[in-house]
Amino acid sequence: MKPLKFFVVADPHYFAKSLDAYGTAYEEFMDFEQKCYAETAAINDAVFDYLKNSADADVILFAGDLSFNGEKASHIEFSQKLKDLQDSGKDLYVVTAGHDIEPNPFEFNEEQGRHHVEGVKFRDLYDYYRDFGYDKAISFYEKTLSYVAQIGDGVRLLVLCNDGDEGKNLAYSDEMMAWAKEQAEKAKEENQIMIAMEHYPLLPGQPLLTLIPDARQKKSRDVINMLADSGVHLIFTGHMHNHSINVTNSDNGNILYDVCSGSIIGCPAFMRLVTIEDEHTVKIESIAIPEFEWDKKGKTGKEYMKDQFERMIRSMITGMKDDPQRLLRRFGAGDKKTLFGPTRKIGKAMSTWSVGKVTRLLGVKADRRIKDMPFLELAVSIVRYAFEGDQPYVEGTPEGDTILKFFKRLNPIFKILNKKLHGSQGETLDFYDILKNSVGNYGMSDYNSILRF
Numbered sequence: 001m002k003p004l005k006f007f008v009v010a011d012p013h014y015f016a017k018s019l020d021a022y023g024t025a026y027e028e029f030m031d032f033e034q035k036c037y038a039e040t041a042a043i044n045d046a047v048f049d050y051l052k053n054s055a056d057a058d059v060i061l062f063a064g065d066l067s068f069n070g071e072k073a074s075h076i077e078f079s080q081k082l083k084d085l086q087d088s089g090k091d092l093y094v095v096t097a098g099h100d101i102e103p104n105p106f107e108f109n110e111e112q113g114r115h116h117v118e119g120v121k122f123r124d125l126y127d128y129y130r131d132f133g134y135d136k137a138i139s140f141y142e143k144t145l146s147y148v149a150q151i152g153d154g155v156r157l158l159v160l161c162n163d164g165d166e167g168k169n170l171a172y173s174d175e176m177m178a179w180a181k182e183q184a185e186k187a188k189e190e191n192q193i194m195i196a197m198e199h200y201p202l203l204p205g206q207p208l209l210t211l212i213p214d215a216r217q218k219k220s221r222d223v224i225n226m227l228a229d230s231g232v233h234l235i236f237t238g239h240m241h242n243h244s245i246n247v248t249n250s251d252n253g254n255i256l257y258d259v260c261s262g263s264i265i266g267c268p269a270f271m272r273l274v275t276i277e278d279e280h281t282v283k284i285e286s287i288a289i290p291e292f293e294w295d296k297k298g299k300t301g302k303e304y305m306k307d308q309f310e311r312m313i314r315s316m317i318t319g320m321k322d323d324p325q326r327l328l329r330r331f332g333a334g335d336k337k338t339l340f341g342p343t344r345k346i347g348k349a350m351s352t353w354s355v356g357k358v359t360r361l362l363g364v365k366a367d368r369r370i371k372d373m374p375f376l377e378l379a380v381s382i383v384r385y386a387f388e389g390d391q392p393y394v395e396g397t398p399e400g401d402t403i404l405k406f407f408k409r410l411n412p413i414f415k416i417l418n419k420k421l422h423g424s425q426g427e428t429l430d431f432y433d434i435l436k437n438s439v440g441n442y443g444m445s446d447y448n449s450i451l452r453f
């Protein structure tokens with residue numbers, strides 16, 4: 001076969017230029033938001049220009065959450081942008097996701113604050129996106145807008161969507177699993193390489209995400225077994241806005257890579273350029289999104305998005321100290337008055353103590369190079385790197401060694417937690433290992449890797 005190259009763009013979360021995103025309520029909302037919001041149209045414009053002019057690849061996959069929150073106006077504008085890009089000679093394939101059918105989309109302005117705007121129903125999505133996959137499909141599973149398309153010579157794409165008229169982010173039905181398996185086996189018989197795309201990751205993007213039910217496709221183990229055992233060894237996903245590459249084996253020992261890409265409108269903001277070299281080798285590269293036109297206050301786009309990410313984490317930590325009720329309200333616990341005092345105390349320690357002072361609580365001496373560093377700065381970096389990927393705090397670094405010594409002291413607590421808690425899909429947990437691998441990346445690079453199967 002001839003090598004095939006394509007781009008993967010995840011979570012563009014387009015917010016229509018005709019809608020509002022400003023005012024006091026908007027700024028309050030943005031204190032706890034990772035994604036840029038008012039800026040999404042400008043960012044998408046820059047990315048679309050880049051894709052249009054790139055000679056690297058003509059095939060482009062969009063891995064879901066096409067609109068910000070399912071606003072009808074955003075779907076109208078975004079589908080027009082896709083059409084223009086496709087008309088320029090590119091070949092586009094999309095999957096839709098939960099944010100595309102949010103029941104209560106909204107906009108912000110000063111006069112009305114946050115208020116509702118018109119959304120769409122799942123069944124409307126076909127009309128917006130039919131030209132970017134559904135109508136080009138060799139097989140179309142209409143109920144969930146899933147399909148198979150021939151995206152290159154000898155390469156097929158299986159697109160899985162887990163929404164339907166009855167709801168979003170559901171487990172796949174037996175009927176849909178049987179359809180997908182049949183398609184994968186057919187591809188194998190016809191000597192086609194089949195790769196897959198769905199919005200929800202099959203593997204937790206970072207080990208800590210094992211604990212969060214919404215971070216993964218439901219009953220993901222069944223999907224992993226079905227795909228890997230039918231000859232599909234690579235899936236592209238998005239959703240949690242983290243950038244990661246993970247690998248597993250099916251129960252029968254067949255390999256599956258989950259290449260999860262971060263949102264293009266939030267830190268770290270990378271696209272993927274993928275090369276299928278042959279039936280056993282795929283090259284993954286990551287490309288930072290291009291500069292976008294916006295008043296970025298003298299910052300680069302990368303710095304601007306990083307600052308928004310850190311604003312979110314800082315607001316959460318300092319918010320614990322300054323206004324515990326506001327923070328707890330954000331997580332649906334604004335009425336739990338007994339939590340206000342402890343939240344304030346933890347927030348105060350996290351916002352004002354040094355790394356050395358925190359680790360001394362458990363009798364751990366922090367590495368001298370970081371002991372006077374504000375703990376808040378380390379905490380913000382740990383969270384940011386968990387989303388960025390290629391987390392640097394591995395054994396042998398001042399941060400990694402200090403953090404791991406601290407975690408070791410927590411081992412008696414971890415042992416109890418390991419017995420009492422399970423992952424969101426029933427997995428046995430090892431908290432030390434989960435945390436170690438969340439602060440440091442020990443496997444392959446999350447950015448540029450060669451996948452072999």
Ligand SMILES: [Fe+2]
Nearest residue numbers: 011065099239
């Ligand atoms: Fe998203």
Ligand SMILES: [Fe+2]
Nearest residue numbers: 065097099239
């Ligand atoms: Fe999502």
